[in-house]
Amino acid sequence: MTTQHAPTYYAATANPSPARPALQGEIDTDVCIIGAGYTGLSTGLFLAENGFKVTILEAAKIGFGATGRNGGQIVNSYSRDIDTIEKQVGVDGAKVFGQMAFEGNRIIRERIAKYDIKCDLKNGGVFAAFTKKQMHHLEHQRNLWAKHGHNQVELLDKKQMSEIVASDVYIGGSIDHSGGHFHSLNLALGEAAAIESLGGKIYEQSPVIGIERGSKPVVVTENGRVNARIVVVAGNAYLGNLVPELSAKSMPCGTQVVTTAPLPKELAKSLIPNDYCIEDCNYLLDYYRLTGDNRLLYGGGVIYGARDPANVEAIIRPKMLKTFPQLKNVKIDFAWTGNFLLTVSRLPQVGTLGEHNNIFYSQGCSGHGITYTHLAGKVLSEAIMGQRDRFDAFAKLPHYPFPGGRLFRVPFTAIGATYYSLRDKFGI
Structure with a gap:
């Protein structure tokens, strides 16, 4: 190892x-x-x-x-939101999860302040939508979080989104003003x-x-x-x-990340003028932000079973250029993969x-x-x-086993991910 x-x-x-x-x-x-x-x-x-x-x-x-x-983004709640948990534990049971859904964010900020941790903390996290269905999801998320006391989410139309991200691929989004990003x-x-x-x-x-x-x-x-x-x-x-x-x-799963060479300050500011972090709303989502030294850090994709891909840049660079074609001549300085742990639920x-x-x-x-x-x-x-x-x-x-057990968990999960990715692609 x-x-x-x-x-x-x-x-x-x-x-x-x-x-x-x-x-x-x-x-x-x-x-x-x-x-x-x-x-x-x-x-x-x-x-x-x-x-x-x-x-x-x-x-x-x-x-x-x-x-x-990781991507270094402060994103509230859980990988499945409070309404999904409510279906399992009921309205009263879900209240405690709603109370905890925004606490990790506060803990991070308290730690940074209390121990004077130098980690390039910046404020503001954006969710970016490609389709009307995703915009409906963001509206639902805003209302759900507000129901549990979090009122810092603002919906963005296409024009507002274009002022936040210099890309024409989104139809809108939302910003969580309590979100943010840092040097992990x-x-x-x-x-x-x-x-x-x-x-x-x-x-x-x-x-x-x-x-x-x-x-x-x-x-x-x-x-x-x-x-x-x-x-x-x-x-x-x-x-x-x-x-x-x-x-x-x-099941361990791999995600891939690249980081560009330092960008000229004017170019960096033009990409994300308010220096927010962004993640899109796709099932297999992409995420990106500027670092403290004006690089673009861009990640995405999932490899089930956590195999290390031969060429991370070849996977992520096309995604980055689809979002920011203006970076076609920019050099990638760092490319890596890292594993997260996936559960069925x-x-x-x-x-x-x-x-x-x-x-x-x-x-x-x-x-x-x-x-x-x-x-x-x-x-x-x-x-x-x-x-x-x-x-x-x-x-x-509840903890659920993967369909097909350990032998088939990778192919079965990949099939499911392909299904949801196709739904994202066609907006259904």
Whole structure:
């Protein structure tokens, strides 16, 4: 396994951060967290703030997985919205999810402010529509979010949209004024430093090879052991088969991202004058934004089963030029792929393992993880401290197996995605 950061724009422009040692020997801790991505870091920071002795084990580097490879966009709610959850849990049950749907956003902003994290935070997130059907969806979303107390979404007609994005491919859209974007890896590094400032320990290059379950669980690496009261499994798409019962009901998927060479300031400002981030409304959506140094970061596409494509630029550059043909001569400086974890329901999977209820997990953000993982950290930490209401709400969501089991989950899911992509293409 590669244990250094992927060749991303984020890794190339990361803030200085010390290398953390690998775990050697046996140590004791209150909570051992597996994975130093947003879920693990958010959980660890909340617990450290509340006086817990926290140890985080990372197989590679902080933010190695989706945390350090994503689009960097603050998007509220979940991969499936509150109305979908309401169909499963009822009106009253959905209220708690509505209350939490915008909390991850606030947590991110509070962390950046409290710990003075330098991560190029910018405000404003736009949803872009190609069809009337998608515009109806955005109107429904605005009304749904308003029903749950979020009144910062504004619908945009074609003219207004053209003033936000210098592209003629959209018929309209909406803007969530509470949305935004940032440098993904620098946020993670800042959160890691905050944990360490509170006495927490983070070990890199320390892949977990086993969890000895029991009343006092032990987390085992090649050269060390962590004796803990509580374990949190936060590996998401990079967990592998460490916990087979979790990998059976989820599937790693790859998304691709490119970043251009720095653009002249005038060109950059002409593309997205207000410096918002944008994602479109297609089932297999594209997303893009300007970075702090005036590059265009553009991502999209899904590869089910998380195979690394041979040429990321060949996949994404045509998408970018369809949106911005004026960039046809612009050089691509960075191209990478990163994995997210997909569930059948597209909703997160949260719960505990074993009879002792001392191994917690959260996974399966389904491509909508930045805000959710920060919320998950708070929800997990609350449960560990004995306040389980919000944790139990997530834990009661049903987990479904992929049709055809693990052998056929990739082709079956790809067939479904093709169906929905065709519906997008023809506006039905």
